[in-house]
Amino acid sequence: xxxxxxxxxxxxxxxxxxxxxxxxxxxxxxxxxxxxxxxxxxxxxxxxxxxxxxxxxxxxxxxxxxxxxxxxxxxxxxxxxxxxxxxxxxxxxxxxxxxxxxxxxxxxxxxxxxxxxxxxxxxxxxxxxxxxxxxxxxxxxxxxxxxxxxxxxxxxxxxxxxxxxxxxxxxxxxxxxxxxxxxxxxxxxxxxxxxxxxxxxxxxxxxxxxxxxxxxxxxxxxxxxxxxxxxxxxxxxxxxxxxxxxxxxxxxxxxxxxxxxxxxxxxxxxxxxxxxxxxxxxxxxxxxxxxxxxxxxxxxxxxxxxxxxxxxxxxxxxxxxxxxxxxxxxxxxxxxxxxxxxxxxxxxxxxxxxxxxxxxxxxxxxxxxxxxxxxxxxxxxxxxxxxxxxxxxxxxxxxxxxxxxxxxxxxxxxxxxxxxxxxxxxxxxxxxxxxxxxxxxxxxxxxxxxxxxxxxxxxxxxxxxxxxxx
Numbered sequence: 001x002x003x004x005x006x007x008x009x010x011x012x013x014x015x016x017x018x019x020x021x022x023x024x025x026x027x028x029x030x031x032x033x034x035x036x037x038x039x040x041x042x043x044x045x046x047x048x049x050x051x052x053x054x055x056x057x058x059x060x061x062x063x064x065x066x067x068x069x070x071x072x073x074x075x076x077x078x079x080x081x082x083x084x085x086x087x088x089x090x091x092x093x094x095x096x097x098x099x100x101x102x103x104x105x106x107x108x109x110x111x112x113x114x115x116x117x118x119x120x121x122x123x124x125x126x127x128x129x130x131x132x133x134x135x136x137x138x139x140x141x142x143x144x145x146x147x148x149x150x151x152x153x154x155x156x157x158x159x160x161x162x163x164x165x166x167x168x169x170x171x172x173x174x175x176x177x178x179x180x181x182x183x184x185x186x187x188x189x190x191x192x193x194x195x196x197x198x199x200x201x202x203x204x205x206x207x208x209x210x211x212x213x214x215x216x217x218x219x220x221x222x223x224x225x226x227x228x229x230x231x232x233x234x235x236x237x238x239x240x241x242x243x244x245x246x247x248x249x250x251x252x253x254x255x256x257x258x259x260x261x262x263x264x265x266x267x268x269x270x271x272x273x274x275x276x277x278x279x280x281x282x283x284x285x286x287x288x289x290x291x292x293x294x295x296x297x298x299x300x301x302x303x304x305x306x307x308x309x310x311x312x313x314x315x316x317x318x319x320x321x322x323x324x325x326x327x328x329x330x331x332x333x334x335x336x337x338x339x340x341x342x343x344x345x346x347x348x349x350x351x352x353x354x355x356x357x358x359x360x361x362x363x364x365x366x367x368x369x370x371x372x373x374x375x376x377x378x379x380x381x382x383x384x385x386x387x388x389x390x391x392x393x394x395x396x397x398x399x400x401x402x403x404x405x406x407x408x409x410x411x412x413x414x415x416x417x418x419x420x421x422x423x424x425x426x427x428x429x430x431x432x433x434x435x436x437x438x439x440x441x442x443x444x445x446x447x448x449x450x451x452x453x454x455x456x457x458x459x460x461x462x463x464x465x466x467x468x469x470x
Contacts (some may be wrong), residue, residue: 004037006008010338013389016148020455022149022400027046029047029051029062029065030045030052030055030337032044032046032050033047033065033069033338034200036074037067037074037196041068041074041076044069044074044075044257045075046086047068047069048066048075048362050201051063051066051069052066052086053384055086055089055093055219058089058092058093058094059093059330060093060094060095060098062092063086063087063089063090063093063095063098063238064086064087064095064097065156065351065403066082066083066096067083067084067086067087067090067098067101068083070082070086070364071083071279072279072343073277073278073279073312073401077311077312077315078279078312078315078316080315080316080317083105084102084105084106084301085460086243087102087105087254087412088117089100090102091117091120091121094122094124096121096125096126096129097118097121097126097128097129098116098126098213099117099120099121099124099126099129100117100118100121100126100128100129100132102117103115103116103117103118103120103121103129103133104132104134105398107132107136109317111136111139111185113342114132114136115133115136115137116351118132119445120134121133121207122155122158122162122310124339125162125165126137126162127159127160127162127163127166127172127177128159128160128177129164129176130155130156130158130233131155131156131159131161131163131177131180131181132161133155134151134152134155135157137151137152137267137313138262139150139157143173148252150439152212152220153259154458156181159181159395160181162174163175163177163178163181164178166423167196167197169445170200172197172198172200172201172212172224173197173198173217175193175197175200176193176194176197176206178190178193178217178289179191179192179193179194179197179224179225180228181261183405184440193225194219194224194225194451195225195226195392196225197215197216197225198216198225198226201213201216202213204237204415206273209242210243210244210245210248211240211245211247213236213237213240213245213248214237214240214247214248214251216234216236216258217220217232217233217234217235217236217237217240217248217249217251218237219233220232220233220236221233221234221237222228227335229253230349233255234252234255234343236250237251237252237255239297241271244355246274246275246278246280246359247272247275247280247282249274249275249280249285250275250280251283251435252270252271253267253268253269253272253275253283253284253285253288253289254268254269254283254288255266257272257288258273262298265292265297265298265299268288268292268298269292269293269297269298269299270288271285271290272286272289272292272309273285273289273309274304275289276289276290276309276312276313277308277309277312277315279312281286281316281317281318282296282315284318284320285322286309286312286313286316286318286321287310287318287321289306289409290306290307290310290321290324291306291312291324292308293305293306293309294310294328294334296399300335300414301368302334302367303328303333303334304334305336306328306334307325307328307334307335309321310322310324310325310328311325313353314345319406319408319431320408320410320459321461322345322346322348323345323346323348323349323407323408323459323460324410324459325345326341326342326343326344326345326346326460326461327342327346327458327459327460327461329341329342329345329353330342330343330346332462342444342461346460346461348404348405348406348407349405349406349407349433349460349462350402350405351391351400351401351402351404351405351430352399352400352401352402352405352407353398353399353401354396354397354398354399354409354432354457354462354464355396355397355464356394356395356396356397356455356466356467357396357462357467358393358395358467358470359392359393359395359452359466359468359469359470360392360393360469360470361390361391361392361393362391362393363384363385363390364382364384364385364391365382365383365385365391365393366380366381366382366383366442366444367380367407367425368393368441368442368443369384369425369426369443371441383443388447388448389446389447389448390424390445390446390447390448391443391444391445391446392414392443392444392446392450392452393442393443393444394414394441394442394444394452394455394466395439395440395441395443396439396440396441396442396455396464397438397439398423398432398433398437398439398440400432400435400436400437401434401435401460405433406430406432406434406455407432407433407459407460407462408429408458409429409430409431409432409457409459410427410429410458411423411424411427411458412444412455412456412458413422413455413456413458414441414444414450414452414455415452415453415454415455415456416451416452416453416464417451417453418445418451421456422441422444422446422450423444424443424444425442425443425444425445426443442455450465453465453466454456454466
């Protein structure tokens with residue numbers, strides 16, 4: 001057995017003491033978070049480990065921070081599933097707002113669980129949770145649940161009670177939520193609460209709070225509690241974005257995309273990308289930026305960048321992004337083909353059967369996208385095709401054979417025998433699968449004499465053969 005000499009032992013002890021003096025206390029979660037935000041991946045890993053441990057110990061603030069970090073993309077990828085798990089742990093520990101956020105996350109795919117979580121949030125006196133639970137029951141009422149209507153009214157009454165209590169305590173989000181509820185009755189009843197919310201957020205903005213500036217900026221663009229002032233709106237949003245509030249970057253990107261300047265479109269694409277990679281969900285920056293880069297919409301086509309944005313958007317729960325990425329992987333469109341991954345991403349569309357039931361051709365035709373709003377065709381003016389062109393209208397029937405089957409709709413293409421594709425007259429946004437059986441009509445402008453053979457859905461890699469024209 002080795003026994004150190006006294007001199008060697010003293011030297012060893014001195015080295016240990018010196019190391020202890022220099023090592024200091026371990027970095028705090030706040031220190032790790034600061035380093036993580038600066039791009040230190042090791043600090044991000046340590047931070048999420050510490051936050052998850054605290055969250056498991058029922059620290060609701062740690063659960064909220066853990067969820068935010070999973071959504072930020074700073075751990076290498078956006079992970080919505082782990083973020084939702086953190087929200088659920090926070091909910092179990094008593095955080096009413098965490099229940100609401102978890103419910104929101106389940107809203108697209110598991111409405112019954114979303115309702116349970118929104119109800120929990122409401123039971124803990126969160127006005128937003130009550131409002132969301134009321135919306136959940138309203139959906140059930142529209143589907144024929146006769147008992148749901150009474151629950152909607154009761155939950156809205158509770159939402160108003162909690163919103164008023166928190167609004168009176170100076171919480172602007174509650175004032176704003178109250179305005180939203182009253183707006184269902186009249187703008188006049190809603191505006192005092194919108195103005196109250198804006199006054200609080202404006203005061204916060206004046207003190208340097210970026211979120212307050214962001215909310216006031218949105219309000220000036222939407223005339224919600226303040227006068228309509230798009231230039232002031234843009235200034236506030238751009239300032240908040242420039243100083244690091246990425247929600248504002250997604251908002252100002254939408255403003256740029258809606259302008260008439262091509263230079264603004266380029267700015268929009270970059271800001272959508274920036275917001276998407278930071279895990280922002282508001283204004284759907286992953287979807288918006290992804291399609292801009294996929295289609296070369298005022299920016300150079302960059303399919304790989306588009307795929308990365310769609311990947312993030314899919315991880316955040318955007319079905320359009322999942323289906324577009326799945327379609328790209330299925331077709332090898334700008335990215336290496338991956339049939340297995342494509343099938344996984346497109347599986348939500350399984351259980352839908354499509355067939356084209358009618359094809360018509362005419363020089364002048366009523367746009368079916370207008371009749372879909374319930375406007376009688378007889379009251380609409382027909383659209384005239386350009387010289388050398390005509391319209392072809394295709395009626396498609398979708399039958400749902402699985403209750404959960406859904407397929408988002410964006411563009412459709414009419415395909416002729418030579419493979420030439422013609423885009424439909426106006427993009428859709430309502431998914432197939434909401435109803436067990438439905439018929440929709442789409443109009444395509446084509447050169448006179450075009451012989452169509454099929455219709456392709458942009459999302460889902462689905463091609464539908466056409467019957468003979470009628």
